[in-house]
Amino acid sequence: MYCLSEKQIDFILNDIRARGVEMEDLQSNLLDHICCIVEENLKEGEDFENFYRLTIPRFYQRGLWEIEEETITLLTFKNYYAMKKSMIVSGIASAFLLMSGIVLKFLQAPGASPCLVLGIVLLSLVFLPLVFTLKAREKKNVKEKVIIGLGTASASLMSLSILFKVMHWPYSLPLGLASAFILLILFLPIYYVNGIRNPDTKVNVIVSSILLIGGCGLFFSLVSMKRIQGTFNSDLQLFVASEQILKTEQRNLSLLLKKEGKSSAQLQTEEQIKTLCEELKGDVWEDETHSRKWSDATPDNPTLHRDYNPALYFGTDPKAMAKLNELVQILQAYNKEGLEKAIPEFTPVKFESTILEYPRDRKVFFPSTLSVLGNLTQVEMVVLQNEEGVLAQK
Amino acid sequence: MLFSSELIKGTLKTILLKLLADNKRMYGYEITQKVKDLTGDRIQLTEGALYPTLHALEADGLLTTETEYIGKRVRKYYSLSKEGKSKSKEKINEFSEFLDTMKTLLDISPKNA
Numbered sequence: 458m459y460c461l462s463e464k465q466i467d468f469i470l471n472d473i474r475a476r477g478v479e480m481e482d483l484q485s486n487l488l489d490h491i492c493c494i495v496e497e498n499l500k501e502g503e504d505f506e507n508f509y510r511l512t513i514p515r516f517y518q519r520g521l522w523e524i525e526e527e528t529i530t531l532l533t534f535k536n537y538y539a540m541k542k543s544m545i546v547s548g549i550a551s552a553f554l555l556m557s558g559i560v561l562k563f564l565q566a567p568g569a570s571p572c573l574v575l576g577i578v579l580l581s582l583v584f585l586p587l588v589f590t591l592k593a594r595e596k597k598n599v600k601e602k603v604i605i606g607l608g609t610a611s612a613s614l615m616s617l618s619i620l621f622k623v624m625h626w627p628y629s630l631p632l633g634l635a636s637a638f639i640l641l642i643l644f645l646p647i648y649y650v651n652g653i654r655n656p657d658t659k660v661n662v663i664v665s666s667i668l669l670i671g672g673c674g675l676f677f678s679l680v681s682m683k684r685i686q687g688t689f690n691s692d693l694q695l696f697v698a699s700e701q702i703l704k705t706e707q708r709n710l711s712l713l714l715k716k717e718g719k720s721s722a723q724l725q726t727e728e729q730i731k732t733l734c735e736e737l738k739g740d741v742w743e744d745e746t747h748s749r750k751w752s753d754a755t756p757d758n759p760t761l762h763r764d765y766n767p768a769l770y771f772g773t774d775p776k777a778m779a780k781l782n783e784l785v786q787i788l789q790a791y792n793k794e795g796l797e798k799a800i801p802e803f804t805p806v807k808f809e810s811t812i813l814e815y816p817r818d819r820k821v822f823f824p825s826t827l828s829v830l831g832n833l834t835q836v837e838m839v840v841l842q843n844e845e846g847v848l849a850q851k
Numbered sequence: 852m853l854f855s856s857e858l859i860k861g862t863l864k865t866i867l868l869k870l871l872a873d874n875k876r877m878y879g880y881e882i883t884q885k886v887k888d889l890t891g892d893r894i895q896l897t898e899g900a901l902y903p904t905l906h907a908l909e910a911d912g913l914l915t916t917e918t919e920y921i922g923k924r925v926r927k928y929y930s931l932s933k934e935g936k937s938k939s940k941e942k943i944n945e946f947s948e949f950l951d952t953m954k955t956l957l958d959i960s961p962k963n964a
Contacts, residue, residue, distance in 0.1 A: 466923045485918075485925040486879050486902050492924055493880035516898045524899050531907035 459499040461492055469495075469509065476513075477522030480529075487516070487524070530594065537591075544587035551579035570624065577620040581613040600651055607644040611636045615676075637673055645669060692827050699834050706841055707731070713848060726791055730840050733784040734833045740777055744770045745826050767829045771815055782816050788836065795843065802846035806839050854894050863896070863904050865946050868913065868931065868939035876917070876930040879905065905929055913938050 470488050478484055499508050517523045554576030561569035589609035593602045614636035621629035645666055652662030771777050792805040808814050811832040870882060883896045908914045913935035919926045
């Protein structure tokens with residue numbers, strides 16, 4: 458039996474390390490294995506290095522590191538079959554939930570939102586990451602792993618962006634833009650260049666790339682950012698202008714009342730309405746922007762989110778709801794009194810399709826915070842108009 | 852005839868568990884030699900399949916290990932854990948049933964008879 462010297466053992470160990478095996482445990486295993494082969498097969502006086510050089514290639518196909526890679530894969534993916542099963546189950550469940558959500562939404566039946574939210578969350582946070590993990594494992598080449606990673610990341614962000622849009626949560630647009638950036642700038646070029654070189658995948662790659670660009674184009678044609686931004690800015694401008702007119706008119710009325718020898722405090726109901734409206738406007742603004750200075754927003758610097766649903770604030774904050782209820786009750790009494798007393802030129806405050814209807818009907822939809830702020834400003838304007846009407850009669 | 856690695860791949864865990872059930876403790880090279888001897892050189896375990904599987908079985912808690920110094924190098928001995936012993940029986944039974952099914956499916960028994 459050949460007897461290996463310490464120098465030769467060190468030589469083998471260093472070679473194992475140099476060939477990319479980093480796990481110490483595996484290094485020891487391979488060192489002992491190779492030493493056993495050498496000791497059993499090499500005759501005294503034969504060339505050790507030459508024998509070693511001829512023996513080592515039988516351990517691998519491409520490199521000794523394959524053994525470590527396979528070890529890591531087996532250790533990491535010992536739950537491979539459970540993951541595969543979870544991927545299929547989550548995929549089917551998310552498809553079923555999405556289909557149900559869409560049908561319920563079209564039928565305006567209850568349960569559409571939970572189905573859509575759950576479906577998209579399953580799709581983007583469970584199904585797609587599992588697709589990436591399992592598919593990346595099947596691919597040997599790093600470039601292919603990167604392509605799958607970018608593709609699934611883009612798909613996850615896109616579905617989350619749609620979820621945020623449907624649920625009127627903020628940050629839908631940044632998510633959509635991030636998804637488009639990954640898809641068009643990172644994924645497509647690598648995917649296209651990688652696939653076009655292979656004659657087997659060439660046609661598929663061209664067709665898939667066209668479909669992806671087309672799909673992305675169709676998606677973004679639905680969300681024209683310029684148009685949305687333009688509409689949003691003009692809405693904000695209108696609101697700011699209405700606020701300015703309201704404040705000026707309120708100041709003028711107060712001066713007129715002073716001249717008449719009346720203070721505004723004498724008009725108790727009107728003052729209550731005004732105070733509650735101002736408080737609610739500030740609260741809604743603060744809830745979305747986290748700033749109390751709601752009147753500071755200018756059209757050039759909008760701090761509001763386009764996709765925010767202000768009804769969520771009233772639906773989740775009992776104090777806000779109590780304040781809104783108080784305003785509704787006062788306004789109902791105000792309308793009743795005005796109509797009963799047949800005050801000339803009296804205009805009742807409109808409740809339909811405004812935030813004032815929300816305590817009665819929680820399904821009322823508010824496209825943005827601006828619409829709710831606008832509703833409250835309108836209330837103040839109607840009350841102001843009625844006050845001025847009374848004053849004009851005198 | 853040397854059996855293909857594809858056929859061996861699916862049964863490697865069973866082979867290792869059975870060998871370790873029959874022998875108190877074994878190290879990697881010893882396992883490959885034992886398999887060669889028992890099968891008359893018809894099954895040759897490759898190092899690329901053997902060590903990853905031994906590590907996976909160890910991570911699953913089916914094997915326990917102990918190390919010994921052989922001069923300057925370390926030798927790692929593998930033996931079955933308590934869980935590994937029951938798993939070994941389970942795997943052999945499963946494989947035996949699989950063999951019976953394959954015999955029926957491939958109509959092997961009548962030809963041999």
